[in-house]
Amino acid sequence: MDAPTTTGFGAFVRDARELVVQPRMGFGPPRRMRRGLRATRDADATSVGTLTLDSYTRVGDLAAARRAVTEGTDLNGYPLLTHGPAATRRMLRGIGGPGFPVQVRHGSAAPQDIVRGLLAAGLHATEGGPVSYCLPYSRTPLAEAVHHWTRACELLAEARGPGPEPHLESFGGCMMGQLCPPGLLVALSLLEGMFFVRHGLRSISLSYAQQTDPVQDEEAVRALRALAAELLPGVDWHIVVYTYMGVYPRTPSGARALQDRAVALAVRAGARRLIVKTTVEARRIPTVAENVAALETSARTARALPRPDRAAADDGRDTQVYAEARALVEAVLCLGPDIGRGLLTAFGRGWLDVPYCLHPDNAGRSAGFIDERGRLGWSSVGAMPIGHVVTPRPAAALTSSGLLDALHYVETRLDLGELAGTGAHREPAPAGS
Amino acid sequence: MQTTAPGTAGPTPGAPATGLDVVVTGTSSDAHTWNLIYLELLLTEWGHRVSVLGACVPEELVVTEALACRPDLVVVGSVNGHGAADGLRLIAAIRAEPRLAALPVVIGGKLGTAEDTARAALPRLRAAGFTGVFEESAGTAPFRRYLDTLTAGVCR
Numbered sequence: 001m002d003a004p005t006t007t008g009f010g011a012f013v014r015d016a017r018e019l020v021v022q023p024r025m026g027f028g029p030p031r032r033m034r035r036g037l038r039a040t041r042d043a044d045a046t047s048v049g050t051l052t053l054d055s056y057t058r059v060g061d062l063a064a065a066r067r068a069v070t071e072g073t074d075l076n077g078y079p080l081l082t083h084g085p086a087a088t089r090r091m092l093r094g095i096g097g098p099g100f101p102v103q104v105r106h107g108s109a110a111p112q113d114i115v116r117g118l119l120a121a122g123l124h125a126t127e128g129g130p131v132s133y134c135l136p137y138s139r140t141p142l143a144e145a146v147h148h149w150t151r152a153c154e155l156l157a158e159a160r161g162p163g164p165e166p167h168l169e170s171f172g173g174c175m176m177g178q179l180c181p182p183g184l185l186v187a188l189s190l191l192e193g194m195f196f197v198r199h200g201l202r203s204i205s206l207s208y209a210q211q212t213d214p215v216q217d218e219e220a221v222r223a224l225r226a227l228a229a230e231l232l233p234g235v236d237w238h239i240v241v242y243t244y245m246g247v248y249p250r251t252p253s254g255a256r257a258l259q260d261r262a263v264a265l266a267v268r269a270g271a272r273r274l275i276v277k278t279t280v281e282a283r284r285i286p287t288v289a290e291n292v293a294a295l296e297t298s299a300r301t302a303r304a305l306p307r308p309d310r311a312a313a314d315d316g317r318d319t320q321v322y323a324e325a326r327a328l329v330e331a332v333l334c335l336g337p338d339i340g341r342g343l344l345t346a347f348g349r350g351w352l353d354v355p356y357c358l359h360p361d362n363a364g365r366s367a368g369f370i371d372e373r374g375r376l377g378w379s380s381v382g383a384m385p386i387g388h389v390v391t392p393r394p395a396a397a398l399t400s401s402g403l404l405d406a407l408h409y410v411e412t413r414l415d416l417g418e419l420a421g422t423g424a425h426r427e428p429a430p431a432g433s
Numbered sequence: 434m435q436t437t438a439p440g441t442a443g444p445t446p447g448a449p450a451t452g453l454d455v456v457v458t459g460t461s462s463d464a465h466t467w468n469l470i471y472l473e474l475l476l477t478e479w480g481h482r483v484s485v486l487g488a489c490v491p492e493e494l495v496v497t498e499a500l501a502c503r504p505d506l507v508v509v510g511s512v513n514g515h516g517a518a519d520g521l522r523l524i525a526a527i528r529a530e531p532r533l534a535a536l537p538v539v540i541g542g543k544l545g546t547a548e549d550t551a552r553a554a555l556p557r558l559r560a561a562g563f564t565g566v567f568e569e570s571a572g573t574a575p576f577r578r579y580l581d582t583l584t585a586g587v588c589r
């Protein structure tokens with residue numbers, strides 16, 4: 001990894017001496033948000049902070065966000081634009097800074113105002129992407145999202161000054177949260193990263209969300225690293241792993257076991273940062289304490305793992321995931337130097353096609369399945385140009401119970417792990433909140 | 434917990450072969466779609482004809498679609514924590530349209546950011562005009578019973 005930048009989110013992660021852990025935390029009231037960020041900073045872990053924005057701000061419905069704040073209704077995140085820059089600076093005072101960078105996580109296909117808002121509040125790091133924050137998150141046409149995200153990248157890049165280097169993370173490694181074969185996730189993350197760089201970013205991160213099989217996941221993170229090393233020269237980049245983003249185990253020990261697997265994936269495959277999940281993920285928004293527990297448990301697990309063997313870890317090319325990702329990336333890059341246009345053409349032709357995505361600009365001809373070893377594979381590749389590296393395995397028509405089985409594959413196995421072990425118990429209902 | 438009108442529950446033996454025309458939709462702020470895909474499959478298997486509006490559907494679009502397609506039922510799914518607030522807005526928009534005053538509209542999912550706030554919202558949603566409110570912990574059985582009753586009424 002090259003290191004052209006000096007301070008900021010990317011530099012903090014690059015210079016960290018252990019795996020950096022981060023929550024997916026967001027609360028409506030500034031006081032509660034401040035308490036959450038302070039607790040994240042003070043956790044026994046190398047941590048960075050998160051401001052996850054609420055769904056009204058994400059879809060640009062600021063009137064609804066305002067009403068919720070005025071009426072004191074619960075929001076599922078921090079309404080950055082409603083509280084405004086002055087209140088947000090106050091909320092962050094003495095907490096956010098070089099020793100504890102804070103990232104804004106949102107989910108908007110038209111993020112210009114959010115980017116302006118976070119810059120005005122003194123922040124420099126955020127995430128998303130023209131595809132990953134459009135197809136699973138909105139009904140905005142993809143062409144508009146590409147246009148909005150071009151502008152958002154430029155706004156971030158223009159904010160570069162003597163202070164922290166602006167940082168942008170691709171959410172491309174998460175499409176729909178679950179049941180997307182890893183080759184496509186790796187390709188989308190990489191392509192969005194290249195899009196960010198073309199539009200002025202110098203410090204970026206590429207994501208990969210843990211899926212159903214630990215070995216396949218490791219192949220995916222290695223493939224992503226190999227492709228980034230090749231295609232992002234001179235850029236400050238790192239890999240961030242998301243703890244499982246699909247239907248989560250309901251039992252505390254099932255949840256912890258899944259978290260442990262994500263930590264092991266990040267450490268073994270050489271990711272630098274991990275977004276954690278809590279033991280109440282399946283049910284509700286976690287409290288500050290539940291977030292801190294997840295951060296500390298993950299940090300402890302990471303410290304106990306042996307450091308990966310660098311020499312062995314550095315090759316990620318000899319795998320199925322790499323072959324698929326490489327074919328998809330090459331197909332899009334062949335469409336010309338403008339990556340945004342390339343992405344549009346590719347989705348238009350079905351060269352990129354995300355399974356189970358309802359967005360009108362997604363072809364919807366691909367489908368995935370979980371094979372007998374637990375790996376994600378293709379039952380149909382649609383028009384994606386990976387026919388030479390994949391033999392799709394046609395599947396029976398999807399039924400509601402078949403879909404639930406696939407969505408609950410990870411959850412069931414890890415929850416059963418608890419039931420098979422000693423002291424099976426469900427978490428008691430939380431008192432109060 | 435299910436809060437459809439009491440006295441109407443109970444599966445209908447020998448339910449009619451013709452199903453309902455159903456529109457399945459998310460709420461304006463909710464991006465989650467796996468629940469909608471699941472509901473589509475489930476309703477289709479139960480013999481109904483389904484159209485899915487997708488993620489982040491503005492209230493006006495639900496109203497326009499309901500006027501254009503004249504469905505027998507609108508099913509709203511929400512899990513992002515804003516379901517109660519978004520649901521209230523949506524049902525107000527639907528009931529404000531006189532031609533949709535009697536349209537059966539139900540909502541289900543994870544309707545608040547905490548289990549107890551979700552539960553507290555159920556009576557308010559019903560009072561605001563939802564025909565049925567299905568909180569996730571109750572599973573699909575009450576929803577199935579509701580549909581059987583509705584089918585018996587509509588497809589005589």
Ligand code: B12
Binds near residue numbers: 576
């Ligand atoms: C996958 C997922 C995502 C994906 C969704 C991709 C997509 N397009 O669908 C992504 C990553 C994009 C995502 C984003 C967000 N998510 Co999310 N997500 C999940 C997750 C992990 C699984 C959901 C799922 O796929 N379930 C499978 C489907 C089939 O089941 P279901 O949705 O649970 O619905 C069941 C029932 O509720 C019921 N049901 C649902 N609707 C209806 C309707 C009727 C009429 C009936 C009868 C039944 C019914 O039937 C289903 C089957 O049993 C859940 C947590 C979990 N469960 O593990 C969080 C979760 C739902 N997400 C949550 C949140 C808050 C968000 C975000 C705001 C980000 C954040 N702060 O974390 C954004 C939302 C953006 C927005 N604008 O809405 C929260 C909601 C909390 C709450 N209710 O208070 C959860 C619970 C996670 C958490 N603990 O914080 N998410």
